[in-house]
Amino acid sequence: MLKRLHFAGPQTSCKICKGPAPLYGVADFNKNCLEREKVFLPLLGEPVYYHQCESCRLIFSTAFDDWSAADFKAHIYNDDYVTVDPEYVEIRPRKLAGMVFNFIKRGTNLKLLDYGGGEGKTAALLREKGIAATSWDPMAAAALPRESAFDVVTCFEVFEHTPQPVVTAEDALRFLKPQGVLLFSTLTAEGMPPRHMDFWYIAPRNGHITIYSKAALKVLFESLGCTVHHFNDNVHMAYRQLPAWLAT
Numbered sequence: 001m002l003k004r005l006h007f008a009g010p011q012t013s014c015k016i017c018k019g020p021a022p023l024y025g026v027a028d029f030n031k032n033c034l035e036r037e038k039v040f041l042p043l044l045g046e047p048v049y050y051h052q053c054e055s056c057r058l059i060f061s062t063a064f065d066d067w068s069a070a071d072f073k074a075h076i077y078n079d080d081y082v083t084v085d086p087e088y089v090e091i092r093p094r095k096l097a098g099m100v101f102n103f104i105k106r107g108t109n110l111k112l113l114d115y116g117g118g119e120g121k122t123a124a125l126l127r128e129k130g131i132a133a134t135s136w137d138p139m140a141a142a143a144l145p146r147e148s149a150f151d152v153v154t155c156f157e158v159f160e161h162t163p164q165p166v167v168t169a170e171d172a173l174r175f176l177k178p179q180g181v182l183l184f185s186t187l188t189a190e191g192m193p194p195r196h197m198d199f200w201y202i203a204p205r206n207g208h209i210t211i212y213s214k215a216a217l218k219v220l221f222e223s224l225g226c227t228v229h230h231f232n233d234n235v236h237m238a239y240r241q242l243p244a245w246l247a248t
C-alpha cells in the first residue's frame, strides 16, 4: 500500500515564487521515464497531480509533501528503482565523472562534494582520476561534510526529485566556499503545452516531482543570492561570485 498522497486542491501557490499555480495534469504513480522506450509498469491506480506556476512555469506535485525519507525509500528508491532507471548504478556515474573531470581540471587542487551522490560512485571515480572528491547524500544518515569548504558542489539528478526546491538548493549551497560553484543537472522544460503529461520527464515512479523552467531556476537561485548559467537544457551552474579559474 502506498502512503496517502497529499492533494493541494485545484489551486495552490508556487513552491519557488509563490505565484498562482492551478492544476496542470495528472499521472498514475507508476508512470516512469522508460515509457519513451516502451517500458510500462502496470498502472497502480494512484493519481499524482501536478500544478504549474503561471508566473515562473515550475511544474510540481504536492503529492509527496508529507512523505519522510523512509517513505521515499520504501515506495520510490526501493529495490525496484533500478528497473525504471537502469543507468543509475554504473553507466551514469561514469558519464558524470568524465564530464565533471573536464570541468574541474580547469582549476587546480579544487575540493569537490557530490551532493545527493547516492552510493558515492561518481565521487569514487573522480578520486581515481586524482580529484579530491567526497560524496554526501541527504537521504543517507552519514556524517555531514564541513560547510563552506568546497570549491565545487555537484548535484546531479537531485532537483527534480525534491518536494522542497528552495530547501534543497539552500542545503546544497551551504557547502560552497564564497567563490564556489554549484554544478547541477535537471532537465528544464520550456513552453510546455497544457496537460502535456506524456512528457517523459514527468515521472512519479522515478521520483520526478519538480520540473523546472529556466525562469524557475533563475528565480530560485537569485532568491539565494546566486547567478545561474545554463550549459544546455540539462546542465547548469549557480554561483555567488565566479571563481578566477572559471573566469578565464
Ligand SMILES: [Zn+2]
Pocket (backbone or CB within 6 Å): 014, 015, 016, 017, 018, 019, 053, 054, 055, 056, 057, 058, 216
Ligand atoms: Zn513560480
